[in-house]
Amino acid sequence: METKQTMISKDIPRTPMAEESWRLPNSVQHLAANVQEPPSRYLLREQEPYGGNLAGTKIPEAIPTIDLGLLSASSDTQEANKLRSTLQSWGFFQVSNHGIETSLMDSVMSASRDFFGLPLEEKRKYSNLIDGEHFQIEGYGNDQVKTQDQRLDWSDRLHLRVEPENERNLAHWPIHPKSFRDDLHEYAMKSKRIKGEILRAIAKLLELDEDYFVYQLSDKAPAYARFNYYPPCPRPDLVLGVKPHSDVYALTVLLVDKDVGGLQVLRDGTWYNVTTLPNYTLLINIGFTMEIMANGIFRAPVHRVVTNAEKERISVAMFYGVDPEKEVGPIPHVLTEEQPARYRKMKAKDFLFTHYDDFSRGARIVDSKI
Numbered sequence: 001m002e003t004k005q006t007m008i009s010k011d012i013p014r015t016p017m018a019e020e021s022w023r024l025p026n027s028v029q030h031l032a033a034n035v036q037e038p039p040s041r042y043l044l045r046e047q048e049p050y051g052g053n054l055a056g057t058k059i060p061e062a063i064p065t066i067d068l069g070l071l072s073a074s075s076d077t078q079e080a081n082k083l084r085s086t087l088q089s090w091g092f093f094q095v096s097n098h099g100i101e102t103s104l105m106d107s108v109m110s111a112s113r114d115f116f117g118l119p120l121e122e123k124r125k126y127s128n129l130i131d132g133e134h135f136q137i138e139g140y141g142n143d144q145v146k147t148q149d150q151r152l153d154w155s156d157r158l159h160l161r162v163e164p165e166n167e168r169n170l171a172h173w174p175i176h177p178k179s180f181r182d183d184l185h186e187y188a189m190k191s192k193r194i195k196g197e198i199l200r201a202i203a204k205l206l207e208l209d210e211d212y213f214v215y216q217l218s219d220k221a222p223a224y225a226r227f228n229y230y231p232p233c234p235r236p237d238l239v240l241g242v243k244p245h246s247d248v249y250a251l252t253v254l255l256v257d258k259d260v261g262g263l264q265v266l267r268d269g270t271w272y273n274v275t276t277l278p279n280y281t282l283l284i285n286i287g288f289t290m291e292i293m294a295n296g297i298f299r300a301p302v303h304r305v306v307t308n309a310e311k312e313r314i315s316v317a318m319f320y321g322v323d324p325e326k327e328v329g330p331i332p333h334v335l336t337e338e339q340p341a342r343y344r345k346m347k348a349k350d351f352l353f354t355h356y357d358d359f360s361r362g363a364r365i366v367d368s369k370i
């Protein structure tokens, strides 16, 4: 049997000029159009943590839907209880009555589709590699490739900072299709309102001041939009679109494709398929930053995306974080003698750095604490 090393080395050009070319990932979309078999760098390895059951298990119940109008009405405890129980079980919930019109979700999705449909040279104008080699967080491309044996995800993405608004770097914002910037701006404004409502509801569940998290996530707090593009993959049984992870920021608002599934959530060691619905759906989940602040009372769900042999898939995630200079740690108010701090404090930016490093290695998925 071939070893991991020999399998990998077949794909790597050996000329001295190209010695470091493994650092430069492909556009998976364009790779997909040109290969019959995914290169070995994309294949799941044996013994990979949380690597099994790519087909997933049918989810035994619908992901709960929370009515945002009811949730923010102070007299309603039913939606708040639903929120508490879903944050302690699936970790994902859908929202209804959220104020984003179907037509806007439609426009954001089709602007994303149009962007990924542009020729590669056009998309590379927004590349996340400066001078074609130095990785930066914003732009079009893939994850940073840190090591030669890093397993790569079968997806491309466009990652844009949307907040604080005055720190947007429009050079990364596509000018084609023409509606892209306006659609994203409008969507970001409305998504921000959803974020506010959910943060208030979570604060109330933790018996904090209603605006506690809104305050933590204001001013210099970053928000990123991440457009994920998953091309059809000839080996959905061996390749993941996004490896298992929990989101790192405090809160995620995820707009998912209505036709193509792929998102799976891990619960008690089983991967469940999140079912697609006939309409666009907004899914919400918390990330590590919130898990830490809540001292683990609410957990950031571990999820991954599987690929599809026939269809492309798109999702748009909005990630809401805290000011990178702020310390993130369990909120003193939620600590008790029985529930002492389970996480230590760390500057948000140091935590992010550690997290991305672990993510690229496919490590730190569930159990370790910062």
Ligand SMILES: O=C(O)CCC(=O)C(=O)O
Residues within 6 Å of the ligand: 226, 228, 242, 247, 254, 256, 262, 263, 303, 304, 305, 314, 315, 317
């Ligand atoms: O594509 C999806 O459904 C999920 C994407 C995701 O998990 C992410 O961007 O963090």
Ligand SMILES: [Fe+2]
Residues within 6 Å of the ligand: 245, 246, 247, 303
């Ligand atoms: Fe995610």
